[in-house]
Amino acid sequence: MTKKLKPQSIVIAGGGSTYTPEIILMLLDNTDTLPIRKLKIYDNNEERQKIVADAVEIILKEKAPNIEYLATTDPEEAFSDVDFVMAHIRVGLYEMREQDEKIPLKYGVIGQETCGPGGIAYGMRSIGGVLELVDYMEQYSPDAWMLNYSNPAAIVAEATRRLRPNAKILNICDMPIGLESRMAKILGLNSRKDMDVRYYGLNHFGWWTDVRDKEGNDLMPKLKEYISQNGYSLEALGTDPKENDPSWMYTFRKAKDVYELDPNTLPNTYLKYYFFPDEAAQHSNPNYTRANEVIDGREKRVFGECMRITDMKTAKDTNFHIGDHASYIVDLTRAIAYNTHERMLLIVPNNGSIVNFEPTAMVEIPCIVGSNGPEPLTQGEIPRFQKGLMEQQVAVEKLVVEAWIEKSYQKLWQAFAASKIVPNAAVAKEILDDMIEANKEYWPELK
Ligand SMILES: NC(=O)c1ccc[n+]([C@@H]2O[C@H](COP(=O)([O-])OP(=O)(O)OC[C@H]3O[C@@H](n4cnc5c(N)ncnc54)[C@H](O)[C@@H]3O)[C@@H](O)[C@H]2O)c1
Numbered sequence: 001m002t003k004k005l006k007p008q009s010i011v012i013a014g015g016g017s018t019y020t021p022e023i024i025l026m027l028l029d030n031t032d033t034l035p036i037r038k039l040k041i042y043d044n045n046e047e048r049q050k051i052v053a054d055a056v057e058i059i060l061k062e063k064a065p066n067i068e069y070l071a072t073t074d075p076e077e078a079f080s081d082v083d084f085v086m087a088h089i090r091v092g093l094y095e096m097r098e099q100d101e102k103i104p105l106k107y108g109v110i111g112q113e114t115c116g117p118g119g120i121a122y123g124m125r126s127i128g129g130v131l132e133l134v135d136y137m138e139q140y141s142p143d144a145w146m147l148n149y150s151n152p153a154a155i156v157a158e159a160t161r162r163l164r165p166n167a168k169i170l171n172i173c174d175m176p177i178g179l180e181s182r183m184a185k186i187l188g189l190n191s192r193k194d195m196d197v198r199y200y201g202l203n204h205f206g207w208w209t210d211v212r213d214k215e216g217n218d219l220m221p222k223l224k225e226y227i228s229q230n231g232y233s234l235e236a237l238g239t240d241p242k243e244n245d246p247s248w249m250y251t252f253r254k255a256k257d258v259y260e261l262d263p264n265t266l267p268n269t270y271l272k273y274y275f276f277p278d279e280a281a282q283h284s285n286p287n288y289t290r291a292n293e294v295i296d297g298r299e300k301r302v303f304g305e306c307m308r309i310t311d312m313k314t315a316k317d318t319n320f321h322i323g324d325h326a327s328y329i330v331d332l333t334r335a336i337a338y339n340t341h342e343r344m345l346l347i348v349p350n351n352g353s354i355v356n357f358e359p360t361a362m363v364e365i366p367c368i369v370g371s372n373g374p375e376p377l378t379q380g381e382i383p384r385f386q387k388g389l390m391e392q393q394v395a396v397e398k399l400v401v402e403a404w405i406e407k408s409y410q411k412l413w414q415a416f417a418a419s420k421i422v423p424n425a426a427v428a429k430e431i432l433d434d435m436i437e438a439n440k441e442y443w444p445e446l447k
Pocket residue numbers: 013014015016017018019042043044045048049088089090091092093094129130132148149150151152153172173174175325
């Protein structure tokens with residue numbers, strides 16, 4: 001007889017996120033393997049969350065009336081009696097993302113959400129916000145787990161390792177699984193879950209070293225042949241989803257050039273910002289960056305659909321897109337709740353998994369996940385090329401966290417100057433000074 005699964009209570013922190021509806025729909029599609037007793041959404045911006053909350057209420061009434069539902073801005077209500085906190089907050093909203101992207105561009109430097117100066121600025125805002133969520137969870141539901149998508153994941157992960165070392169938090173990213181889905185399509189497989197991978201790196205800064213099917217057959221040669229011609233673009237197969245914005249299509253294609261640097265591995269797309277920073281900056285419009293594209297695209301689409309559901313008082317014909325981003329966090333929840341021992345990529349302390357790399361670095365590697373958390377899988381020694389790049393980048397991430405803790409201008413300047421994306425220390429200082437001004441409301445005051 002199959003064992004009855006214990007129903008879970010889940011709070012989504014950052015309830016007003018554009019990703020909340022798809023995660024909820026994915027949860028509702030999976031209640032046979034992940035039953036839910038309570039679902040809450042929490043945000044510190046009541047007005048923004050309400051747009052999503054009203055639609056979610058209708059979705060739940062129609063699809064799962066037995067699940068208790070609450071949308072709140074009160075931390076005690078939100079974090080009490082929960083088994084999982086799914087976090088995806090954006091401290092400073094798109095308004096500040098715009099600054100992260102536009103300030104560096106004034107100096108001819110790429111402005112990006114998680115890479116280079118933009119990522120550092122966002123990190124300095126996110127650390128406090130995520131720590132606050134961890135503290136609420138530990139105060140009101142000390143046995144719960146936090147599964148955290150909030151970016152920049154590398155800096156947030158380092159901050160939680162340093163400042164909340166015993167917290168039950170797992171930091172995750174959808175980029176490798178998004179790319180693995182593309183690999184599956186290139187290979188003609190039904191799903192990324194038909195593959196086993198080896199991968200190592202930092203978040204948004206990693207490489208696949210092995211991709212196999214479930215029989216153990218090596219799939220790397222076919223992938224390499226395709227990626228050397230097309231990057232991760234699926235245009236050649238005619239299967240690239242229409243909803244992809246042009247900037248993402250460019251990024252997927254650009255992986256072809258990143259791949260050429262090390263044809264032994266398959267690269268993460270965001271390495272393009274480190275290897276081709278000038279091209280990326282030249283390709284940007286300083287008056288209309290990715291933040292503007294998201295405001296005019298994803299945010300309009302998701303919030304428009306929420307408002308339509310609320311107006312129509314039904315979600316029966318909803319067209320929300322649900323995909324890898326939602327499936328990954330749901331799989332991770334299930335793995336912890338029911339000890340499934342699924343193999344998943346997570347951002348965890350290295351502790352020797354990459355043998356010749358800093359043990360305290362937060363690295364992204366495959367782990368076996370069960371109810372006592374992740375068991376990282378050893379990736380062995382890495383080559384000099386990747387090791388050198390990762391050492392420089394991990395220094396940046398650690399310096400940002402040290403700067404936040406010590407309120408140190410000097411260390412933050414070092415972080416900007418050490419970033420491979422920033423051309424020199426003088427430009428680093430100019431960008432930093434502008435960033436301090438723009439982030440007054442969010443950063444600690446630096447000495
Ligand atoms: N790790 C990944 O691979 C991955 C993938 C996609 C998105 N993300 C991240 O997910 C987050 C959400 O993205 P989005 O584009 O939907 O953003 P969004 O701005 O639409 O939503 C973020 C929500 O967080 C709320 N918020 C901000 N600070 C908060 C705080 N201190 N407490 C509670 N709520 C707070 C905001 O009010 C907003 O409603 C971002 O951090 C984004 O970078 C990560």
